[in-house]
Amino acid sequence: MPIEASPGGGTLRGESTLSTLEIKNLHAKIEDKEILRGVNLTINQGEVHAMMGVNGSGKSTLAYILMGHPAYEVTEGDILLDGESVLEMEPDERAHKGLFLAFQYPTAIPGVNVANFLRLSANAVQKARFQEANPDAEYKAPPVAEFRKRLVEKMGVLKMDRSFMARYLNEGFSGGEKKRMEILQMAMLEPKFAIMDETDSGLDIDALRIVAEGVNAQLGPGLGVLVITHYQRLLEYIKPQFVHVMINGRIVADGGPELAKELDVKGYDWVRAEFAPEEAPVAAETPALARASLGVKQSLTGRQ
Amino acid sequence: MDTTLTRPAEAPQMRGFSREAVEALSRAKGEPDWALEARLAAWEIYDNTPLPTQRDEAWRRTSLRALKLDDVRPFGATRGLARSLDEIPAAVRAGLEEGGEGGRDLRASFEASGTTPRAGLLLQHNSSVLYHTLNEDVAAQGVIFTGLDEAVRDHPELVQRYFMTGAVPPTHDKFAALHGAFWSGGTFIYVPRNCAVELPLQSRVYADADAPAVFAHTLIVAEEGAEVVFIDEFVSPTGEGQGFSDGAVEIYTGQGAQVRYFSVQDWGRHVYHFNTQRVVAERDSTTRSLSILLGSKLTKSNVESALDGPGATSEMLGIYFGDGTQHFDQHTLQDHLKPNTTSDLLFKGVLRDRARQVFAGLIRVEPGAQKTDAYQANRNLLLSDKARVDSMPKLEIGANDVRCTHGATMGQVDRDQLFYLSSRGLERSEAERLIVEGFLDEIIQRIPLEEVRDRLHAAIQQKMGLPAREGDEG
Numbered sequence: 152m153p154i155e156a157s158p159g160g161g162t163l164r165g166e167s168t169l170s171t172l173e174i175k176n177l178h179a180k181i182e183d184k185e186i187l188r189g190v191n192l193t194i195n196q197g198e199v200h201a202m203m204g205v206n207g208s209g210k211s212t213l214a215y216i217l218m219g220h221p222a223y224e225v226t227e228g229d230i231l232l233d234g235e236s237v238l239e240m241e242p243d244e245r246a247h248k249g250l251f252l253a254f255q256y257p258t259a260i261p262g263v264n265v266a267n268f269l270r271l272s273a274n275a276v277q278k279a280r281f282q283e284a285n286p287d288a289e290y291k292a293p294p295v296a297e298f299r300k301r302l303v304e305k306m307g308v309l310k311m312d313r314s315f316m317a318r319y320l321n322e323g324f325s326g327g328e329k330k331r332m333e334i335l336q337m338a339m340l341e342p343k344f345a346i347m348d349e350t351d352s353g354l355d356i357d358a359l360r361i362v363a364e365g366v367n368a369q370l371g372p373g374l375g376v377l378v379i380t381h382y383q384r385l386l387e388y389i390k391p392q393f394v395h396v397m398i399n400g401r402i403v404a405d406g407g408p409e410l411a412k413e414l415d416v417k418g419y420d421w422v423r424a425e426f427a428p429e430e431a432p433v434a435a436e437t438p439a440l441a442r443a444s445l446g447v448k449q450s451l452t453g454r455q
Numbered sequence: 456m457d458t459t460l461t462r463p464a465e466a467p468q469m470r471g472f473s474r475e476a477v478e479a480l481s482r483a484k485g486e487p488d489w490a491l492e493a494r495l496a497a498w499e500i501y502d503n504t505p506l507p508t509q510r511d512e513a514w515r516r517t518s519l520r521a522l523k524l525d526d527v528r529p530f531g532a533t534r535g536l537a538r539s540l541d542e543i544p545a546a547v548r549a550g551l552e553e554g555g556e557g558g559r560d561l562r563a564s565f566e567a568s569g570t571t572p573r574a575g576l577l578l579q580h581n582s583s584v585l586y587h588t589l590n591e592d593v594a595a596q597g598v599i600f601t602g603l604d605e606a607v608r609d610h611p612e613l614v615q616r617y618f619m620t621g622a623v624p625p626t627h628d629k630f631a632a633l634h635g636a637f638w639s640g641g642t643f644i645y646v647p648r649n650c651a652v653e654l655p656l657q658s659r660v661y662a663d664a665d666a667p668a669v670f671a672h673t674l675i676v677a678e679e680g681a682e683v684v685f686i687d688e689f690v691s692p693t694g695e696g697q698g699f700s701d702g703a704v705e706i707y708t709g710q711g712a713q714v715r716y717f718s719v720q721d722w723g724r725h726v727y728h729f730n731t732q733r734v735v736a737e738r739d740s741t742t743r744s745l746s747i748l749l750g751s752k753l754t755k756s757n758v759e760s761a762l763d764g765p766g767a768t769s770e771m772l773g774i775y776f777g778d779g780t781q782h783f784d785q786h787t788l789q790d791h792l793k794p795n796t797t798s799d800l801l802f803k804g805v806l807r808d809r810a811r812q813v814f815a816g817l818i819r820v821e822p823g824a825q826k827t828d829a830y831q832a833n834r835n836l837l838l839s840d841k842a843r844v845d846s847m848p849k850l851e852i853g854a855n856d857v858r859c860t861h862g863a864t865m866g867q868v869d870r871d872q873l874f875y876l877s878s879r880g881l882e883r884s885e886a887e888r889l890i891v892e893g894f895l896d897e898i899i900q901r902i903p904l905e906e907v908r909d910r911l912h913a914a915i916q917q918k919m920g921l922p923a924r925e926g927d928e929g
Contacts, residue, residue, distance in 0.1 A: 220874055221870070241883070243886075246878055246879060257875065258872050260876065261893050261897075262892065262897060263889050263893040268889065271881060271889070272879040272880050275880040275881050276879075319896075340880065
């Protein structure tokens with residue numbers, strides 16, 4: 152089945168300089184509870200993927216594990232960034248390598264000034280990347296004025312007032328302010344792959360639009376995105392080329408944007424009945440659309 | 456101000472505390488009889504008070520068994536004032552003479568009045584004050600800023616009226632009594648009625664690693680409507696043997712007066728430090744103190760405010776950061792003696808390694824002190840499993856129309872905060888530092904002096920084992 156690919160994602164795929172994030176047969180648990188049960192997904196730089204699923208399906212766990220949250224244990228499988236496993240890397244190292252997680256619930260850090268934090272963070276990431284590329288050269292942080300200029304510019308895109316800079320990180324922020332702060336950090340850190348965990352949750356329509364514009368301004372051949380969401384709503388603003396549905400720790404369906412729309416109309420019970428009957432003991436009517444299954448996933452998305 | 460008070464005396468060879476040592480010290484200083492008599496009276500109290508043991512409630516969690524009082528040299532050579540800063544050892548004046556923004560060159564800044572970041576500076580080396588200076592315009596208003604030894608000679612009536620008579624009498628406890636017998640050096644500040652000293656005054660007591668006992672005393676008298684800011688700093692390098700410090704801080708905030716007091720204690724890790732600080736706050740006055748505790752091997756301190764006039768307010772802030780095997784035992788007292796008084800205490804600290812902190816905070820409301828408003832909080836952040844905190848807030852309330860709240864918390868670094876920061880590319884140590892600084896920020900933000908803030912940031916950096924770095928953006 153052919154996939155509608157956007158010009159950005161489609162045309163650049165296959166170029167040798169592009170990065171790839173591969174999730175291979177990933178199993179993971181927290182304490183003794185198995186949450187991921189064999190996730191396979193490949194994202195190329197330049198592509199936008201959506202991961203849909205009900206609460207508790209494991210999609211936020213996947214986001215945490217990609218970034219290296221210490222509470223989860225990977226029991227099987229691997230996460231490869233350009234062929235290199237990131238499983239043994241600390242979260243900061245993963246950030247240096249180009250991974251970014253926009254949190255569903257960004258943590259408030261009392262007493263930590265936003266501007267100060269952003270500069271430390273951007274410098275840490277830039278320094279690591281510079282040294283990776285120039286092992287023998289000495290890194291020099293850009294002047295504060297230059298940093299400020301860049302920050303103010305990115306804040307403008309997200310319609311964030313300058314007063315944000317003097318606030319404590321995420322403390323007392325509204326839901327919309329928190330999400331904008333996440334997207335601002337993403338813009339400042341220039342990742343290769345961004346995982347956006349329920350970025351739409353808690354946002355009214357205006358805030359959603361601003362946040363989506365902030366993300367769209369960053370899209371391009373250098374950025375691969377995994378948008379994690381429960382609802383189709385966000386996908387009207389951030390348009391994915393690939394849509395995946397997760398149920399009980401597995402991706403059970405893959406498709407293009409139309410899968411998200413189908414899901415929106417027919418609901419998750421339909422997906423469960425259609426693609427993962429073993430997860431849904433309650434019998435459901437078989438719908439007409441049945442073009443994806445566990446067995447044909449790789450060929451469906453057309454990636455190796 | 457270059458009058459030499461006394462001739463350089465031989466460094467005494469005696470060890471341990473005795474009546475003879477008290478007399479020898481007073482003689483070396485050439486003190487008047489009344490001063491010697493006060494010392495001897497304090498000595499009698501000391502001599503008749505048993506050394507506290509862990510059976511005493513206030514000492515239950517602090518053992519003095521390893522302290523060898525008989526080994527302590529009770530005082531060192533008595534020296535007079537230096538003629539200029541150049542005669543003062545570089546370590547004593549490090550960071551205070553020049554450099555930094557705002558022109559910290561003392562000679563230039565004090566001679567060209569109005570441009571200096573501080574109105575006066577006093578330097579004490581071991582037992583002796585070596586240097587003090589005060590902006591001429593400030594001095595012309597009747598402000599006194601001098602060493603206590605000189606004050607005994609030059610302002611006996613003020614010293615006799617205030618020195619260890621009300622705020623910290625020798626009867627306070629055994630170490631206050633010892634202090635009364637052996638006090639040496641120290642700072643005397645007197646601000647006359649309705650006089651506002653806008654720029655801060657600052658003292659530094661510097662002790663060598665092998666210094667004899669240090670008995671620094673701070674006496675601040677702010678008369679009605681007066682205003683003053685004072686920074687009191689205690690610092691020494693870490694030495695091999697046993698260091699000993701026994702200090703007292705007395706602050707009289709007169710009617711409607713405003714006093715801000717900052718202390719930074721950064722003694723070497725071989726020093727046993729005992730200290731009692733007490734504010735006597737008169738009607739409608741405001742006193743704000745901040746105690747920063749970084750150094751010493753063992754610190755046992757009392758931080759007290761007596762709210763002795765209606766409308767008096769006292770803010771009592773504390774920051775401490777213990778590492779290694781440091782042992783801090785801080786007792787605080789919010790003593791509401793009169794109605795309509797307010798006290799606001801917040802002590803926040805960080806402990807790592809095997810450091811130990813004891814906090815015992817008491818709000819005491821005397822019968823009749825109606826409409827008291829007292830707040831007390833002690834918050835702790837533990838950076839290791841082996842660090843330990845005991846926090847004991849207490850209330851003794853003798854009036855029925857009061858508002859008193861207290862609470863204590865302790866916790867480890869939040870794992871979600873660490874994950875969040877490290878997901879942004881920050882190394883664990885850097886993420887921890889940010890969390891620690893953030894934890895202390897609500898107090899750091901209340902410090903109006905950049906120099907003190909910088910000092911604290913540098914200390915945090917060093918305590919966390921991180922290399923010194925350039926200033927943050929803020």
